[in-house]
Every structure is written in structure tokens, then in C-alpha cells.
Amino acid sequence: MKYLSYWHDTATPFADAQQGPVEGSFDVAVIGGGFTGLNAARKLAREGVRVALLEAAHVGAGGSGRNGGHLNNGMAHGYAEAKAHFGAERAHALYKAYDRSIDMIEDVIAEERIACDFRRSGKLKLASKPSHAAGLRAGFELIHREVDPDTRWLDKAELGAEIGSEAFHGGMLYGKSAMMHMGRYVNGLATAAHRHGAMIWDRAPVTGRSRSGTGWALTTPRGTLRAERVIAATGAYSGSVPRAPLAHFRRRIISVGSFIVATRPLDPGEIAATLPGNRTCVTSMNIGNYFRLSPDNRLIFGGRARFSAVSDQQSDAKSGAVLRRSMVAMFPHLADVRIDYCWGGLVGMTKDRFPRAGEAGGMFYGMGYSGHGAQMSTLIGQALADMAMGRQGTNPLDGLDWPTIPLHSGKPWFLPLVGMWFGLKDRLS
Numbered sequence: 159m160k161y162l163s164y165w166h167d168t169a170t171p172f173a174d175a176q177q178g179p180v181e182g183s184f185d186v187a188v189i190g191g192g193f194t195g196l197n198a199a200r201k202l203a204r205e206g207v208r209v210a211l212l213e214a215a216h217v218g219a220g221g222s223g224r225n226g227g228h229l230n231n232g233m234a235h236g237y238a239e240a241k242a243h244f245g246a247e248r249a250h251a252l253y254k255a256y257d258r259s260i261d262m263i264e265d266v267i268a269e270e271r272i273a274c275d276f277r278r279s280g281k282l283k284l285a286s287k288p289s290h291a292a293g294l295r296a297g298f299e300l301i302h303r304e305v306d307p308d309t310r311w312l313d314k315a316e317l318g319a320e321i322g323s324e325a326f327h328g329g330m331l332y333g334k335s336a337m338m339h340m341g342r343y344v345n346g347l348a349t350a351a352h353r354h355g356a357m358i359w360d361r362a363p364v365t366g367r368s369r370s371g372t373g374w375a376l377t378t379p380r381g382t383l384r385a386e387r388v389i390a391a392t393g394a395y396s397g398s399v400p401r402a403p404l405a406h407f408r409r410r411i412i413s414v415g416s417f418i419v420a421t422r423p424l425d426p427g428e429i430a431a432t433l434p435g436n437r438t439c440v441t442s443m444n445i446g447n448y449f450r451l452s453p454d455n456r457l458i459f460g461g462r463a464r465f466s467a468v469s470d471q472q473s474d475a476k477s478g479a480v481l482r483r484s485m486v487a488m489f490p491h492l493a494d495v496r497i498d499y500c501w502g503g504l505v506g507m508t509k510d511r512f513p514r515a516g517e518a519g520g521m522f523y524g525m526g527y528s529g530h531g532a533q534m535s536t537l538i539g540q541a542l543a544d545m546a547m548g549r550q551g552t553n554p555l556d557g558l559d560w561p562t563i564p565l566h567s568g569k570p571w572f573l574p575l576v577g578m579w580f581g582l583k584d585r586l587s
């Protein structure tokens with residue numbers, strides 16, 4: 159088994175990173191080489207803006223190269239919750255922004271000719287308990303009526319054509335949702351940004367930021383560059399570089415581990431017995447699972463598994479064992495199927511599980527997608543590019559307040575308690 163992201167292992171790495179020292183003067187500097195930062199850089203470079211991107215590790219090293227591969231429309235925290243939180247008009251607009259983000263990815267892929275196996279697969283949200291089916295169905299009726307007619311309810315009997323598991327009690331189908339190869343997309347974005355003129359440095363963690371004339375100087379171990387404006391696109395990894403000038407975000411983002419295993423390629427009989435519908439699937443549990451088939455027909459099966467703020471080989475292996483048990487409980491016929499990959503990454507949660515994008519402390523920022531960012535990050539990247547060019551009106555999160563999390567400065571000491579609370583809710587539901 160490889161303790162490595164399947165997306166990293168099966169995509170051609172970005173090969174055009176700057177080799178020399180970090181130096182020069184730019185209009186905009188972007189910190190972070192995931193979907194958010196890369197699409198901001200791509201858009202800025204296309205518009206003729208002088209842009210530099212600094213990435214601590216390599217392009218796609220964060221969530222963008224480690225996720226489950228789902229481009230799900232609908233919100234992480236639900237439409238009804240968004241209505242209660244922000245009011246009907248804003249919730250409606252936010253829901254539509256998720257739809258738009260997937261359309262935007264499709265456009266970017268076409269514009270930049272990125273071969274990344276994008277497919278409008280649809281997403282199934284599956285009721286893990288009979289008691290969950292009623293709540294899920296009520297949510298479906300509200301969404302279908304008010305904001306997304308491209309949705310459908312499936313009773314338990316109808317699920318047989320979609321999924322080869324007896325574990326579920328009905329499900330909601332989101333027709334607009336999609337899937338793609340995340341490694342090929344993230345490297346394709348970097349290649350496109352570079353082609354349009356962006357300068358991308360990897361292995362260049364930003365460790366300092368200070369005033370320089372009308373702009374900022376960004377310091378890395380490989381040198382310093384100057385930029386008039388700065389975009390922070392560091393998401394769940396905002397705490398990963400010691401001394402990084404990102405404390406504002408560390409106090410507002412909770413970084414939680416999420417973990418994934420991928421089987422060997424399944425044969426046609428196994429595919430038909432497992433996911434004949436070939437959609438992205440998520441379960442209704444708080445500590446739930448998400449899964450889909452890869453382009454080469456592996457089952458990519460993820461979940462929170464453990465409430466850990468660490469993703470390294472040891473932590474990933476422990477979570478992988480938990481995930482394998484969940485996978486076999488759902489699909490007993492896969493009990494002897496080999497697991498080829500096991501990996502994990504950090505998800506950037508906000509307290510209310512809605513993302514944030516705006517300007518703070520002299521930086522534009524977009525993050526906190528709360529496990530639902532593979533699609534929204536492309537749209538927010540574009541909105542951040544607009545903001546850096548002084549254009550308003552494309553940020554769907556404009557004006558949302560973002561208070562600090564009390565007693566939190568970056569290390570989520572409270573995760574085991576949150577895990578116990580969600581576990582209890584799952585048992586009692």
C-alpha cells in the first residue's frame with residue numbers, strides 16, 4: 159500500500175516552478191498553491207497583472223491534491239441552515255454560487271484545455287438510518303421547491319440501481335454535481351497560470367510580511383519579493399508554516415484531519431455490485447463517509463474516521479484501518495479487495511461551516527470551505543483576483559462577519575470533545 163494521495167501519484171507534476179531565488183516586484187503576490195491561489199493567479203495573469211505565487215511545499219500539496227474528488231453542489235451545512243443563518247435571499251444566492259462554481263470549473267477546463275476527467279456524475283446524499291430519511295427528504299423538498307429543481311428523491315427500493323449496499327434508507331440526488339481528477343486539475347491550473355505569465359515558486363514558505371513602500375515585502379527562506387497587494391489562500395494549512403504571518407486566519411479556522419483509502423481497480427462485476435450509478439456519494443452521519451469511483455475504477459472511500467488534527471503516515475494508517483472497516487460494513491463483497499492507497503489531509507472548518515472571503519489586515523483571503531471547497535475554491539480564487547484588481551461584485555461571501563473562535567489560536571485542543579459530541583449525536587439519531 160502507498161501512503162500517498164492517489165491524485166498526486168497519478169497526475170503529471172507541475173514542472174514549471176521557478177528554480178532561482180524568490181525575488182522581484184509584482185502587482186499581486188498569492189500565498190498558497192491550491193485551487194484558490196492558483197485560480198486567482200491564473201485569472202490575474204490572464205488580465206496582464208504581474209503576479210507571483212509562493213507555495214510552501216508543491217502545487218496541490220494541501221487539500222486540493224488530497225481530497226475525495228467530489229464537486230458537489232449544495233452547501234456543506236445545508237440550505238435550511240443557511241436560511242436560518244443568513245436569511246432567505248442570501249441563502250438562495252449562496253446555493254446558486256455553488257452551482258456556478260461547478261459551471262466555472264467546466265469553463266476553466268475548456269478554456270485552458272485541462273484533461274482531468276471532469277464528469278457531471280450527480281451526487282447522492284444517502285440516509286444512513288431510517289430516522290435520517292425523513293429529515294433528508296424534508297430538506298430535499300425545500301431545496302427542490304425553492305432553489306434547485308435538478309434534484310430528485312430516491313426511496314430505498316430505487317437505490318438498488320445506484321448502489322450495491324443494503325446500508326441506506328433513501329437518498330437525495332443532486333443532478334448538477336460532478337467529479338474530476340483533482341491532481342490533474344490542480345497541476346493544469348498551475349500550468350495555465352504559468353503559461354499566462356504568473357511566476358510560481360514552490361518550496362517557498364512565507365515566513366514574514368512587512369510594509370515596503372506602498373505595498374508589502376514577503377519573506378521566504380529562498381529570498382524576498384515585493385508586491386502591492388497580497389492574497390492569502392492557505393486554507394486549512396494556515397498553521398503549517400512556523401512564523402507565517404497568518405495569525406488572523408489561524409484564530410478563525412479549525413483544521414481537522416480527513417482520511418481516504420483507495421482500492422485496487424475494480425473489475426466490471428465488482429463495479430456493478432458496488433456503484434452501478436457511478437456518482438459521488440456521501441452519507442448522512444455527522445461522522446460519515448464519502449466515496450466514488452476513480453477514473454481507473456478504484457473505490458475512493460473517505461471519511462473523518464477519527465477526530466484528529468494531524469495527517470501523517472501514522473495517523474493516516476490508523477484512520478485507513480477505520481475506513482476499511484466502514485467500507486466493508488457497507489460493501490461486504492469488497493472484504494478481500496486490496497487497498498492500494500491511504501492518505502489524509504486537513505480540512506479548514508469555520509465555526510458555522512460557511513466559508514469566508516474578504517479583506518483583513520492588508521490581505522485578501524478566501525478559505526474555510528468546511529469540506530466543501532473543491533468547487534467553491536475556483537470561484538473564490540476568481541473573486542479574489544477581481545478584488546485585487548479593484549473590482550467588486552463577484553464575491554458571494556462579501557460582508558459576512560468572521561469572529562475569532564474563543565480560546566483558539568491554531569491548535570484545535572477541543573477536537574476530541576467535538577468528536578465525542580458528534581459520535582453521540584450519530585448514536586442517538
Ligand SMILES: Cc1cc2nc3c(=O)[nH]c(=O)nc-3n(C[C@H](O)[C@H](O)[C@H](O)COP(=O)(O)OP(=O)(O)OC[C@H]3O[C@@H](n4cnc5c(N)ncnc54)[C@H](O)[C@@H]3O)c2cc1C
Pocket residue numbers: 189190191192193194195212213214215216217218219220221222223224225226227228229230362363364365391392393394395396397398399402403416417418448460502503504505524525527528529530531532533535
Ligand atoms: C481528505 C480531504 C477530502 C476532501 N474532500 C473534498 C471533496 O470531495 N469535495 C470538496 O468539495 N472538498 C473536499 N475537501 C476540501 C477541499 O479539498 C478544499 O476545500 C480545497 O482544496 C481548498 O483549496 P485551497 O486552495 O483553498 O487550499 P489548499 O489546497 O489546502 O492549499 C493551501 C496551500 O497553502 C500552502 N501554504 C500554507 N501556508 C503557507 C505559507 N506560509 N507560505 C506558502 N504556502 C503556504 C499549503 O502548502 C497548501 O498547498 C477535502 C479535503 C481533504 C483534506
